[in-house]
Amino acid sequence: MTRWRLTIEYDGGPFLGWQRQDHGPTVQSTLEEAIARMTGERAAVHGAGRTDAGVHALAMEAHVDIAKPLTPHRLREGINALVRPAPVTVLAVAPVADDWHARFSCVGRRYLYRILDRRAPPAVDRGRVWHVPVTLDVEAMAEAATVLVGRHDFTTFRSVHCQSASPVKTLDTVEIERVGEEIHVRAAARSFLHHQVRSMVGCLMLVGRGQWTVPDMRRALEARDRAALGLNAPPEGLYFLGASYS
């Protein structure tokens, strides 16, 4: 039995998210079915994060245990041939120690959120950005983001379906920059609550369009109440960028 680490890219558009579901295709089930066809084994693929429907990944990390002897090349090429036409691709594979766990060994996760900040709706990047048709104040957003950095009770920014044991998380960094017509928000933490990045970005957008002030962001955080959330940003702008391991 070999434990394999998989680094995976996917377009979340056609998937019901990462996690296996009874009622439609997910990234996890697509990978598991490809591996089953290749090996005859019903192996579970464990991811570093469980992204929602419509959320993308540029480098999700996962692991899977396979008994059949395989080379890394054969495993990667086999999965990539068998997942077609689903928009998921294995970027890299490597054998890892039996106690290495994509989720539980992970000590850092990074997300990117792309806002298309222009009047015209997206055409080439439809489904890959959040379209905000008014010009946002990026400096105000960056200032409001500093309120969120650090160790806080993020209950306000947490989905009611979140399964985390505690709402207290340490947000390491939030970086905001304008890149052409887009605004990119990058967030890094050991782990995030369910919907935390989208909820933070939704409120940062309110600051950017002048509807919220920096003190409003502070009040929302301190409320520790989902009802104090201004807005949850849609899934299509969110990308799981990468995970790190000690």
Next chain:
Amino acid sequence: MTRWRLTIEYDGGPFLGWQRQDHGPTVQSTLEEAIARMTGERAAVHGAGRTDAGVHALAMEAHVDIAKPLTPHRLREGINALVRPAPVTVLAVAPVADDWHARFSCVGRRYLYRILDRRAPPAVDRGRVWHVPVTLDVEAMAEAATVLVGRHDFTTFRSVHCQSASPVKTLDTVEIERVGEEIHVRAAARSFLHHQVRSMVGCLMLVGRGQWTVPDMRRALEARDRAALGLNAPPEGLYFLGASYS
């Protein structure tokens, strides 16, 4: 009657190209139908370039004559509402002189070609890049590109369906750079032959993977014979970047 200049972005994937066709949706027909629903007028939309099926545009220029009085804002918003769900969007509109012609007044056209140069197939950018799974030598490609710059008979790099009066064109620049996992080829000229950019990129790729040398590129150009073409790159990596007017 007002002549309007339209700047347009589109994802070429679901279209049979720019030009009106009897057997399916095109960018031109999609825009014309939206304008007809808005104005009741059957106005022709003329583009600076007639891109093939699958080719994208980040800033195609076009013009259309409309009798109904409209503000630029109303025209843009109206088209963008009515073209949905087709992946085409009007970025900007402006009234222009009656003799301004998107195609015939154009004095410069720029294209971008995106190659995804990595082993794994694209997931997030599927249909938006040409996947080349072997590592390409960008310096060799750049050297070979210099052979193409200038005034030449580009018959080798011309589709048999090209309607241009002459195969002689002046290629102003070809720039090649590696951008992360991608290789971007940018080409600029007053005008291009049908398939010229894709044919040049196809041969540059052969140089990049070591199958062709710089002298091979020179021989292909000097052959002035479509049979001397090494490879025509697929449409999905090509983007009409912009047009300029004197």
